[in-house]
Amino acid sequence: MANEASEKVHVLIIGSGPAGYTAAIYAARANMKPVLYQGIQPGGQLTITTEVENYPGYPDGIQGPEMMVHFEKQAARMGADIRYGLATKVDFSQQPYKVWIDEEKLIEADAVIISTGASAKWLGLPSEERLNGFGVSACAVCDGFFFRGKEVAIVGAGDTAAEEALYLSKLCTHVHMFIRKEKMRASKVMQDRVLATPNIKVYWNTETDEILGPTKVEGVRIRNNQTNETEVIPISGFFVAIGHQPNSDIFKEWVDMDETGYIQTVPGTSRTNLEGVFAAGDVQDKTYRQAVTAAGSGCMAALDAERYLSAKGLA
Structure with missing residues (x-):
């Protein structure tokens, strides 16, 4: 060659x-x-x-x-x-x-x-790609600062997701954390910290259907993968922490x-x-x-x- x-x-x-x-x-x-x-x-x-x-x-x-x-x-x-x-x-x-x-x-x-x-690994949603940089981020340490005093969501179940959720909890009013299964992969100590943080709400068996907003993140539609029920949550930032x-x-x-x-x-x-x-x-x-x-x-x-x-x- x-x-x-x-x-x-x-x-x-x-x-x-x-x-x-x-x-x-x-x-x-x-x-x-x-x-x-x-x-x-x-x-x-x-x-x-x-x-x-x-x-x-x-x-x-x-x-x-x-x-x-x-x-x-x-x-x-x-x-x-x-x-x-x-x-x-x-x-x-x-x-x-x-x-x-x-x-x-x-x-x-x-x-x-x-x-x-x-x-960064992504979920593969068209809305995730469209709003990347407009409220969608793969780095809470980089971008969490821009969501001070706002409500955000994070998807992921490992130590990185737990660390980023805790980081966001210090800046944001509320952190919605979506976990695909009924348990986290994160180490026990990180899980305990997340579950003990009052402004982090963990959603088990939860998939992200779509990130909502025409030009910036305004909400997210999630689906429980056991009951198939959907729910829309108003948020300003969506963080992907799946590795x-x-x-x-x-x-x-x-x-x-x-x-x-x-x-x-x-x-x-x-x-x-x-x-x-x-x-x-x-x-x-x-x-x-x-x-x-x-x-x-x-x-x-x-x-x-x-x-x-x-x-x-x-x-």
Whole structure:
């Protein structure tokens, strides 16, 4: 496949959220001549986020897509080679590592930084997609602030859903929590906290039929999957907390991952089990999943890559 279309690069960065762009900024400043491929969603999850108020340095807040434009421009100004294209296959059996872009162009790299992120899992409702960013969110920590003093709903049954429900309960007047089965998957301590919080109401055996509102979330219609009865609840915000899927499938043959597909890194570093392959951002972080932590890990990956290349005499 395409040796004639191959290109040799020093540092290849796969993915373009805060982690990838920050890695590109640091790598370019260190004269590592990084090439960054933006992937299927240039800018990552922040491009489907509206107002970002918790990233330092923006006292008045900023729109997610605009912030990612700033990141990209800064990386480009430092000299990073930023390109459109999706990594579709890799071969990490020997160095230099091989990465195919859009199934045809072959890139060979001395070091690879994986920053492909994670994608929120959604319910798959048309109304959920239509109102995404207009009251529908997959991140309570990111967006809960905008619903202070309002009534909201959250769907999910695991520890993340429980944590987010508790977070929302401190900001919102009432939190309606929808659980598909008759019990939660969350740890016992998290379940106890949720059930002991007076302004969280748990609905068991409950499915979301539709999120209501022409231009913003105004309510939700739920259905009890045992009785088939429906109910409409007026709300201003609808949070989906049914998990995230790391975008790591093409690396699974080569890089160590946990059971859910998050790339495992050596604690305190961005190093993977393969020397010269580093991971940053949400593809290796299932705990924090914030723009600022992703950016920090992108910095770590670039510094780790620089030290690796120096030790190999390639920097």
